[in-house]
Amino acid sequence: MSAPASTLTIPGAVRDALKVGLITLGLSIPILAVRTDQNLSNQIVLLPRWGLVASAVGIAIAVRLAYLLLAAVRQARGGALIGSLGVRLPAQAGTMFARAAVVFLFLYPVIALSLAGTGGAVKWIDNFGIQILIFIMLGWGLNIVVGLAGLLDLGYVAFYAVGAYTTALLGKTFGLSFWLCLPLAGILAAFWGIILGFPVLRLRGDYLAIVTLAFGEIIRLVLINWVPVTNGYAGITGIPRPSFFGVPFNASDQGFSAVFGLPFSPLYRTVFLFYLILLLALLTNWVTLRLRRLPVGRAWEALREDEIACRALGINTTSTKLTAFAIGAGFGGFAGSFFAARQGFISPESFTFMESAVILAIVVLGGMGSQVGVAIAAVLMIGGTEILRELDWMKEIFGSGFDPTQYRMLLFGLAMVLIMVWRPRGLVSTREPSIFLSERRAVSGAHVREGHG
């Protein structure tokens, strides 16, 4: 197929697309049209699958048509279409978007309840809201290590695991409440961050990545094999759930519903957990943004750019790296603690290398160092994979054996390739300077307008 000519007409595009459809039809008849199967008497039977052929042809035509039309639009604009998607917005657009997103997130449970009703809302708040927010928080935590300090960490899930197991073990063994376990989990994870940090101080790039990968695996293998403490593969059940300032979410007389005179529903806990992880994630973001303006945050970024220059400027690179590892790990630990308390059950299966890879992919796709970018990437990646569970209607087209969730990794990889082709530095590649004279005035002006000044 030739590249679209400059004099592209709509009928021409349709003709081209139909040709593509014909070729697809020709190709799919031998490949897709019949499926061989055995019947009960071991005879081969042929099952026709014309619906599948039709949908393949339909998709091919639609994709080709969309491609041609997009190319035509691009030519009409005289520039790359994808480039025009990344138009430079005014500097305040990012802040406005972030504020709108935060407001939306605070209203999200209300919106979900009013749209999906009490029954359906739990799924939307839990599977989408909480799940995405956990990964936003993990992404922001890892962003400190990878995005700001430039230390490629492939074993971040280890700190998530440390946080989760800390909460689970302390809660079950000593009966500590979630609110006590949460800070302890963060501190312990930060401590492990330093333990990992020391041996890898001299490493960078690929070498660091391999060692951190190994560290993540070591933690997972210890969790699997240290059966007396961690219960191995079976995991830990019955982890104490978070309470509403001492009021538990259960059906008892002291429970949340009874105390507040509401009918019992598991929804309250879900909504409460949603706001909890939202606040934890916002705390992560707030701390990161503050740190970026402090000497330690600037030192992280300078370290990412040039370690030797940093030392020559009198920056202690050892403590700079260790604080990055510790603070990043600490937020991983908070997220892990929340995860354990939300699930009530954890096992080593939740802390595989795949999780590390997903978190790292969120950071890289979002644009290293960009808080908004990481959040968008987390919504796309985690939300996207959750959406696949909702695509049962596709079985009507592709047959009952079709399971959209099986294509998760395929789509995941495709999305990564596409983003890296279009936006090689991530979704949000612009870096906000931490010090900016004219900008700072604009920010203070905004504060005055909102009555903060």
Add this chain to the structure above:
Amino acid sequence: MSAPLLSVENVSAFYGSIQALKGVSIEVADKEIVTLIGANGAGKSTLMMTIFGQPRAREGRIVYEGRDITQLPTHEIARLRIAQSPEGRRIFPRMTVRENLQMGAEIDGGQHFEADLAKVCELFPILAKRIDQRGGTLSGGEQQMLAIGRALMSRPRLLLLDEPSLGLAPLVVRQIFEVIAELNRQGMTVFLVEQNAFHALKLAHRGYVMVSGSVTMSGTGRELLARPEVRAAYLEGGR
């Protein structure tokens, strides 16, 4: 001459098993411009990095302001008001010019940041124009100015410059050397490592010539410029 500001005494340094410095001794007095010239691979940059503790001197000692700094970690040395503009400039490319300069002022917590920023912008007016631009978008000459400016932000007593003329147009080189002379007039001690022997020797009060890890000649700038060996090796041959 009273005790020198910096003295390097019989220093040897190694990269693994390769000896890069073979018992080098140099002295830099207060308010002096001293240059170290030599061919590629002679060990000039190694000496400058060794003063900063990377690689650490295996033999000999380095004394600054009467204090032995041989075993100090690099960042501690930088806190003694020794600043360097390293070879290849090494500015922070994704950070703005202002942030780059701010990193230079980090040593004393940036108390004098605004005043020093104004001073650096006066020395290099082009940096004022580029102040909110990313370091990586600057031209080579501007990056070199930024590297020197960043070093100046820590209010150093001794400024180490490694090949500030590297890869720059003659006009820019002259501009940078004029700034070095101006800084010296204001009382800054400068230790200049250069391949551009002619300019460096003309500017410097004294100079050292380094050949494969050892200092072979020393003298005032004028003296060295007149020496036939120097002319043959670094001036006429290089033309």
